[in-house]
Amino acid sequence: RRKRVQQLRAFSKWKWHVDEVFVKVNGKRHYLWRAVDHEGEVLEAVVTKRRNKAAALKFLRKLMKRHGCAEEIVTDRFASYKAALRDLGALEKQQTGRWLNNRVENSHLPFRRLERAMQRFRRMRSLQKFAFVHSSVYNHFNQERSLASRDTYKLTRTAALAEWRELGAG
Template sequence: MNPINFKRHRFPPAVILRAVRWYFRFTLSIRDVEELMAERGIEVSRETIRCWVIKFGPLIAANLKRGRPSPTRRWHLDEAVVKIGGRRMYLWRAVDDEGEVLDVLVQKRRNKHAALKLLRRLLRNTGVHPESIVTDKLASYRAAMKILHLQTRHHPGGMRENNRAENSHLVIRRRERKQQRFKSQGSAQRFLSTHGPIYNPFNLQPHLISRPGLRVLRGHAEAAWAAATQAA
């Protein structure tokens, strides 16, 4: 973990981290975070919170990614249409079979080169060679898998087979509506690259586990957050 430097900031680290965590962890706008801070007697402007999010969000996300265990070897890939700046773009998303967000990539195309870029990023950044990759029936996946010699591990199917990836888009859809759409491809990519690693430790799926088990997992998530946000 790389310690985070909070020097030359007027507010203490605990306040900064709380604002950043609220923004990425919950479906809140910068204005919502400002109001929650004011409710607790902390007067901070929206512009200040926005600067905190841009500066500290990626640092925390990078630390959380370093501390996470390796994902499983069963991956689910999917793409969804998003409107950014009035243009039609595609949100490519990869998760493992436990719902861990592996990568999110905003691209202008829905073709072989876009699928290939996502797969190469996954293989490079995860360090895991998948045993199965489930996708929809888009032909671009087949072409990309053939280039990477992964066609024997590729399992194209319908929406039901790839339900894990389909459901993972719902969180981003809610954020997209809250933010009244993403403003540019770059800002969308920056937000999504930070959101995924912060979302992962707290994605506990409480409906699938007992209450004592949930307390244990929440404790692990809090410990991971504390380690990732340690001040220099």
């Protein structure tokens, strides 16, 4: 698994899609910042109380510390991204466009489904833990069905399930 993750990280520097989503924690609005690579793999998820330049900087620094610097960073037109990327010296790597960020917008959907099933969150820490665990499980089983033949898809899905069972048994 470690080898597979290292291979994924080697290619995750090409293009990142970054977005934030509103999440209610105990009745108060919090923000879940998420980064997804060009293949839909969730790279990072950070929960903050505010949606400003400082929060965007915190998120982008954590992302870059773990994964290096991307060649392109696709964002929406939220001004805090521009300000944070200017501080990091990566403003020329930012891309904004009307439908460019659909990759990360669609990656919010499985998270929202599970959030609804859990009947919301009570604490910010539990939201952060859930987002972290959900993204690693999602990455493990997400096989990009549209890009592979049926036989290849079945093989990779079976391998992922066997690896998951092995991890659960140990």
